[in-house]
Amino acid sequence: MAVIAVYSVKGGVGKTTIAANLAWCSAAISCRKTLLWDLDAAGGAGFLLGLDPDGKHDAGSVFAKDAAPDKLIRKTGIPRLDLLPADESLRELDSVLARIGKRKRLAKLGEDLSRRYDRIILDCPPVLNEISAQVVRAATLVIVPLPPSPLSRRAFELVTREIRRHAKVHPPILPVISMFDGRRTLHRQAREENPSWPVIPLASAVEQCAVRRQPVGEFAPTSAAARGFAHLWTAIERKLAGGK
Template sequence: MAGLSGGSPELSGGPSGVSGATIAVYSVKGGVGKTTFAANLAWCSARISRHKTLLWDLDAAGGSGFLYGLESKGAKQAGEVFAHDRTSNERAAMRLIQKTACERVDLLPADESIRALDARLVAIGKRRRLAKLAQALGQQYPRIVLDCPPVISELSAQIVRAADLVIVPLPPSPLSSRAFDLVVREIAASTRRHPPLLPVLSMVDMRRTLHRDVREQHPDWPCVPYASALEQCAVQHRPVGEFAPQSPAARAFAQLWGAIEKKLAERKSG
């Protein structure tokens, strides 16, 4: 990966000096590995940078919880996090947060009630409700990773306003640049001062000519390889760094995490 430092999750280390930050994993298209990115980046935050990390699942499919072997504690409770005033929201969130089997990674799970959040957020009329809640939760979690819904909505707009950095997984196709431009336009329409965006090529198979061509077109974009180890995350219910720490996929996420911390540091210093 051009421009990124190497090293495995087992060898990289040291808490980052960057203060609290919210990282959104965002895509307007499903099937690009968004949830796999979110789950593995939360692990990298905890394992590599040693941050207490909250993985906040905002996709009604609940994939992040599944990848950690957890389910929501109760039906249709995730939406209650946005039901009342900010203090009540924070208390509701803390009641729902679950510890994962991975040290320093906690999960705020999703459920079907997330599908009704757009109407609720519009009715509330608070354009930064999610940002304020993330700020409050950030007092306990130096890193919050948001697994975003794969749709353009009021919820996704609120996510952008809350994020310090947006990770955009993209398929290695000739349309990747166009897909990224679409995300840029949609995010710019959500807020006048949007956070930095980091495009990442996902599921890259360098044996395929098309994938090699796209990689050559975007040498500065981080990339995560297509790998059976990543498919095993859903079987193992663990991030890839837990069961295959020396695999190319684990190393790719470690390198991507290094790029993320660098971006956050640049934003704070700028």
């Protein structure tokens, strides 16, 4: 089992789209029983998988009241892929975690869920607080989406410092250049400066995920975007197997 956290300190970098598409790759390409766990109160992961909110506000209860997360898990239309959805109750999650004082609450929940799932993908909120600290303690691997700009390396170093601050032995970190447009000089420069980082292109197929409410592999399996996500997933599996 592995817990793969998709984490960024800022929004608008394609975090949720990457998380949903990686969950699809895990289930459809690697044929692994996969859970996409949405920790972002915006609830975008469920939307991208075609699931509408059920009107309840129970997502925070698995942290605050020791409620069984199994009761909240929803099946998607994709074989082997389930969703643990977010809702507005997660907006108070940071204060809840601080109040209950359980520094590894998320890690314990992930451990319990590992009895049912081979891969757990966390769509993390863009924050620097107790939630991010809990994510670091729970994760086997942290994926960091970064926009292609001269500030990419600086943003990556910020995330790395945060991760090291919360764990003496921190999980491996895999930076990803997101929303890459090869026609732009700054984008090309960012890629040249970080040639080993996986790349997700800025493509219409990626934008269509939100329109079709499906991962790109479902409707455009031969597109450059689908290949980008598949290559990223291969890099993740390699990291999990102990490769570089």
